[in-house]
Amino acid sequence: MSSLVATPMSARRTALIGGLMVAAGPLSISLYGPALPTIVAELGTTDAVGKLSLAVYFAAFALAQLVCGPLSDSLGRRKVAVLFFSLYVVGSVVVALGGSVEALLSGRVLQGIGVSVGVALSRAMVRDQFTGAESIRILTLINLILTVAPAIAPTLGSAILLVGSWHLLFLVMAGYGLLLMGLISVAARETHPEAARMPLSPQTIVRNYGLLLSDGRFMLPALVLALSFGGFYGFAALLPFILIDEIGLNTFQFAMVMLIQTGAFISGNVLAGYAARRLSGLNMVRVGLVLIALAGLGFGIAPRLLPGEALAVMVPVALWMLSLAFIGPSTTAAAMADFGGIAGAAGALTGVFQVGGGFVGSTLASIAFATASGALTTLMPIMAALTIAVALVRRVSARGRAASPPET
Template identity: 65%
Template sequence: MTISRPVGMSARRTAIIGGLMVATGPLSLTLYAPALPTIVGDLGTTDAGVKLTLTVYFAAFALAQLICGPLSDRFGRRSVGIAFFAIYVLGSLVCMAAPSLEVLFIGRFIQGFGVSAGVALSRAMVRDQFVGSEAIRILTMINLILTVTPAVAPTLGSVILLGGSWHYLFLVMAGFGLAILALLGTGARETLPPEARIPFRPGVILGNYRTLLSAPDFLIPSLLLCLTFSGFHGFTALLPFVLIDGLGLTPFQFAMAMLVQTGSFIAGNLLVGALSTRLGGTRLMTVALVLMGVSGLAFATLPALYPQSVLAVMVPVGIWMVGIAFISPSATAAAMAGFGGMAGAAGALTGFFQVGGGFLGSLTAGTLFPDAHTALVIQMPIVAILAIAVALIDRRRRKRQ
């Protein structure tokens, strides 16, 4: 059977729709962070109990992608996106009306389940239509939104709290979800033609995931995504404690320091966008790994040499963020390049590696070390070494082929 080319969308439309879908995930993760102390008092619970709402959301977000991707391979990207974002809106409304911590848990789980469509489907939509440097360029734009949003959302949440209670934060999330639904309903086109769809059966799904996990061409880039984002979410969880508690910065000074993180990532993405048509994905990943090696070394040495310096912390952060800008779109495109027939499953599994890596990075940073400073100077160099080791093993494998 000859598979016809899907109607699809332009590169710009794909990037805008995919980027907005992806933005919903980190927005919902961090928008209500400034309200956590208030929620503790209103619901009569503990700090640990409210923090578990983040864990519930993160876990549902990561795991539901494994369902969302295969569903989109069977029913198409657009219809599955509409269904999952409707679930997300429902979860947001449950959270908004939550009278207790238990109901908030339920709402956050529903939210995380629904929003999983963002990462999985945006990558599948790109893979349906684009390969090579064009795919890297579009994924770079999507990746920019994915990583900048967590830096912006807490500030937005603080502004919203000035005008009302924490319930309004979830109303904003519901409104954002409704906007995504409207965009999918009116502005998006299906990118997967009917003749290219595959059955949604447990045997087929498990077979697809088995194929992906046994393919080094998929597994190695996915592991690099996992390690890269474990580092990012690790130091994101640690920086408030290192800079505010350790170095005595005020919240405003902390916000100014975090501009180094956001600015470095934006600069890195602009650089990747300019270089993606000249350099292949392999060279972009090589540059990224060099940057991560330099960043890991800087994390290990600069805070010890200059213990009272903010720049000793933020310079390694900035270098890491430029490295993420180089590696994320390249590794994603490389992981999905050979699996167009199961792009939904491939997009879901790369998202699982990425979100799961972030979860493990933040969990490790908060539990395995006696304090935030120690975690920063030990965990980050180890993650950098692991990423470089994975890449070197893969290079040796390719030479033997």
């Protein structure tokens, strides 16, 4: 008999499956990065087409979340996850077996559509089963698992290229997709029971997204998420130009210095995992806001005081990465907390805000300033200040709701 309550998975199993699902996204970017020049040369095309293969992937990734979330609210999480990862496998095979620009671009679109399910449904699966501090702790564990993929993928991709061609990289991605499909089918439980599902219609989807976009309980945490990650993608787009072109690091030195960023995010997630057992979501965000304020000040001051010094750039980067570990899970949980009935749509829209913030941040960093260092020292303090301002508005709004008498 159908029930409004599904048989839950353990926190550890939810985090492991969710983390492996989300990791498909960055894995599919970082794994083939070392092969991109070879792909461009072999296909007889230009660097612009190589960059386009990234752009279409990101666009499909962002937009498909708006579809897979409501689908899972109607059809269930497991079925939709398996369906979308099957598209990912098909896209990977299309690129691996194809030898044309058309195959590369169409396959990357299918891959982007497929991996969109990882972000949206991992968050929905957490919201289906957990709330409050427990949900924050699980989302933090998912983030920790997620950091492993972009950290090891470039090295793994380079190692694969030593034993095979770039086609093998996409066969490895296809294998990972098949592994996820098997894992979801065998180890994951359906967290969204039939009795709780929403009817699938364009009107319902539009109404649910309209509800989320018009409700401050969702929008304010989602904007904090977008702004904080927008800053991250902003400086991520600038760092190669600043560290290599302006400061003068070689490729190896750049790779070593970037370990500061990866190490800070991993350390932040470990610390946030421990802190989530002792601090409320509000206090987790407060810690994150203090860190992002220090990062914004650091970006505004340190590179000006110590021009040409890599640490003057990387210390603020490390502080920002630490802040994301505290802000990300807490604001994601807060945005979804009151929307359990449409957790798929809410999880998808938080993903769109996160990716959209990254697009805006990286675009502004790339085109709105004359120099990379000028963008870093100006845009990052602004992004930090906006993040803090929206978080304060959210706090005032929450107090206002708490003080208002209930409707009768």
